[in-house]
Amino acid sequence: MSEPIRVVVTGAAGQIAYSLLYIIAKGDVFGPNQPLILHLLDIPPMMGVLEGVVMELADCALPLLHGVVPTADPAEAFKDVSAAFLVGAMPRKQGMERKDLLSANVKIFKVQGEALDQHAKKDVKVLVVGNPANTNALVCAKYAPSIPKENFTAMTRLDQNRAQAQIAAKTGVPVANVSNVIIWGNHSSTQVPDASFAKVVKGGKTLSASEAVNNDAWLQNEFIETVQKRGAAVIAARKMSSAMSAAKAAGDHMRSWFLGTEPGKYVSMGVLSDGSYDTPKDVVFSFPVTIENGKWQIVKGLQIGDHYRQLLEATGKELVEERAEAFAIIEA
Ligand SMILES: NC(=O)C1=CN([C@@H]2O[C@H](COP(=O)(O)OP(=O)(O)OC[C@H]3O[C@@H](n4cnc5c(N)ncnc54)[C@H](O)[C@@H]3O)[C@@H](O)[C@H]2O)C=CC1
């Protein structure tokens, strides 16, 4: 068994963390042979609640969990961590867009970028979940100049999982039979769920999503809209934002990053754009990526249809606007 790694979860007393901590601590993310020490960061008024979470983690009696460090101090939370799940931020309520959270949340990611810069391992892998996730990840990276920019990512895996589930339901196959659905752009209602390159295994044959669904109008309209608005639909029903599915997606994202993607398959992650597919550079844009030895690479050379090209442009424009707004708030 290897040495334990240190993993931080921020917003550790919150909803998403309540599901995520168990997923991490039981070995679903870093593998069944990787012990860990969990660092749990929240704000001072939540320390009592956090104490209860620590009790429950102990009561789970999980063999891989070698220690727990609950704290309200970012310096202690980020000390020597190899992986960071940045969940702690305000969630949206009904009627809000995720970017309405910019003014409340963006400063958190400046402070945490600085703390990561000073205290984390230089090869730390950072996943930003707190909304607006793409722009928060950009801010975090900017304030952690000693850590490579490619180590900062934003979560669009929940959108990918939602998209996969929609196609599985439509084609009557288990969700594991659907792969390579792409989420382009921002984790917002302008995101572009794209099934043009997706595969569906049905009746022993591998089909394109278009063949399997046999309804391109659905794939280009209703499917896209359902995934774009799924977060809002959950809020309308639950009166709180997605938590169990967000935790599962955060675990999936980090697991793919640490353990790699399967041959021929890709996943979507918000990463710093290099301008691929004519997207704006220097925003955190969700692309399809393959991952090997802990390094992601954008899948290149996909032929994007006109319908999707226009949508990519709109989501890129929104990210450029969010970037300007975020830095105006921070610098004010
Ligand atoms: N990228 C994605 O796909 C998704 C993102 N989200 C976002 O994740 C975030 C968290 O959601 P929930 O867990 O449901 O919210 P929650 O309100 O249940 O928990 C958030 C926790 O963060 C803590 N927190 C606030 N400021 C902090 C700081 N500076 N440092 C450390 N902790 C801090 C709060 O005290 C609270 O315990 C929200 O911004 C939400 O919009 C939610 C679902 C999916």
Ligand SMILES: O=C([O-])CC(=O)C(=O)O
């Ligand atoms: O919609 C929200 O505000 C929470 C979220 O990011 C999601 O469920 O995808």
